[in-house]
Amino acid sequence: MLKKLFTNTLFFGLAPYASKIISVFLLPVMTQYLTATDYGIAGTIDAYTQGLTALSTLGFTTVLSVIFFRSKFQYKILWREIYGFLQYWMVLFALLQGIILYFIIPEEAADNKWWIILLTNFSNVFFGATAIIGNSYYVLNMKALPVVIRTMIAGIVTVFANYLLVVHFRLGYLGWYVGSFIGTFIMNASYWYTVNIQLKLTPIMNFKRRTIFKYLKVSLPTVPHYYTSFLMNASSKVVMNAYSCPINTLGQANIVLQIGGLLDSWIAAINQAINPMTLTEIRERNELKARSLIYIYLGLTYVCTFLFAVWSKEIFSLLISNAELAATYPYIILFVMALNYRPMYVAVTNIFFYYENTTTLLKVTFISGLIALGLYCLLIPFYSIWGVMVGYYIAAIYMGYSGFFTRFFRSKSKVEYPFKVILLLHVTLTIVAYVIVECPVPVKLLVSLLFAVSVLWIIKKQKK
Secondary structure (H helix, E strand, O other): OHHHHHHHHHHHHHHHHHHHHHHHHOHHHHOOOOOHHHHHHHHHHHHHHHHHHHHHHOOHHHHHHHHHHHOOOOHHHHHHHHHHHHHHHHHHHHHHHHHHHHHHOOHHHHHHHHHHHHHHHHHHHHHHHHHHHHHHHHHHOOOHHHHHHHHHHHHHHHHHHHHHHHHHOOOOHHHHHHHHHHHHHHHHHOOHHHHHHHOOOOOOOOOOHHHHHHHHHHHOOHHHHHHHHHHHHHHHHHHHHHOOOOHHHHHHHHHHHHHHHHHHHHHHHHHHHHHHHHHHHHHOOOHHHHHHHHHHHHHHHHHHHHHHHHOHHHHHHHHOOOHHHHOOHHHHHHHHHHHHHHHHHHHHHHHHHHOOOHHHHHHHHHHHHHHHHHHHHHHHHHHOHHHHHHHHHHHHHHHHHHHHHOHHHHHHOOOOOOHHHHHHHHHHHHHHHHHHOOOOHHHHHHHHHHHHHHHHHHHHHHHO
16 A cells, blocks of 8 residues: 555656756756846746636536546546536636736736736647646546656756756746746647547537536535635735735745745645545545555655755755845745645545535635635735745644534544644644754754654554
C-alpha cells in the first residue's frame, strides 16, 4: 500500500507540477533579470486568473470522479456528454476572462495588455476540455506513463521558453506568459488523439440537457468550494492591490507564495495519488483502511512542511539572488505549516464527495475562504505581508478541522479521528519551527533527522 502510494504520488501528482518545480530551481538565474515590479505585475494578474479558474470547469472535474466510481460500467457515455458541454463552455469562459483581464491589468503592463489576454485564454479554448477528460481518465485509472510523458515534455518546453524569453530576450514578466502559453498548449493538445481516437471519448455536442442539469446540481455547489482556494491564496494580492500596497511589497508576497506553492504542489501530489485509493476503500466499506491512508498522508505532510520550514532560511538564500526577496523567508514558515490542514480536510471531503452532498460542504470550504478574505481586509493595512500569512493560517485551521463537527460527516463516517489532538500537534509544530529556523545548522540537522525518522517509523507501523 505504501509503495503504491509513493509511486502514484510521484507519477500522478508530482509530474503535473514539474514545470512549476523546475521554474523554482531556476530562480537563482531568473531573479537576476526580474524585479519586484515584475513579480508584482504577474502576482496581480494571476490573482484574478486564479480566481476565475473554478469557473473554467464549473466543478465538473469532481463530477467526473464521482461518475467514474459510482457508475463504473456506463461512465464513458456520461463523460462524453459532459465533454461536449465543456467544449461550448470553454469559449464563453475565454470571453468572460478576457473582458475581466482588460480592466484589471496594471498600468505598468498596459503596453502588453492584449498579448497577456490572448496568451492567457487561447491555450484552453481549443483543447482545454480535452485535457480535462484525458487527465481524469489517466488519474482515476492510475495509469502513470502517459501523464509523465506529457507533463515532462510540456514542463521542459516551458522552462526553456521562460529562460530564453526572460534571460536572453529580456521580456521580463511577459516571458512568463509566452512560456506558459506554449507549455499549456502542448500539454492540452497532446490529449486530443488519445481521448478522441484511442479511447473513443468523442464529445457529444448534442448532449442531453437533462443529464447536464442533473450534474450541474452536483457540480455548481463545488464552484464556491474551489473558490476557497482563490479566497485563501490569490485574494490576498487583490486586497493588497486595493489598499494600494507598494508594487515591491506585492512582489515580496508573490515570491513567498510562489516558493510556498512548490510545497503545496507536493502535498497536492500526495492528495491526487491518495484520492482514488481512499475512495475505493470507502466504496468497499473499508473505512478503517481509508483512515490508515489518511494517517500516512498526514505523516508525509508533516515531514514535508516541518523540514521545509526549519530550513527555509537556507532554501531562500540558495534559490533567490535578490537580497530584498531572500529576506522574506520568515513569512513562508507560517504559510507552509498551514498546509498541514490538508490531510484532515481530505478525510472529511471524501465523505461529502462520495455521497454527493456538495451543498453541505460549503459550510466548511466557502466559509474558510470568507474568513481568509475578512482577515486580509482587517490585517493587511496594519501588518502587510504578515497579515496575509496570519489570515491564511487561521482560515486553513478552520478548513481542515471544522468538517468533523458537521452532522453529515458524523452520520456517514464509520470511523473516528482524534482531530483535536491532531490540531494541537499542528499548532505546536508551527511554534517549534519558528524556534528551530534560527538555530545553528548542526542543531537543525539533529532535529530534522530525529523528526523524520520518528514520523516514518509511525507511518511504517500504520502500514501494518
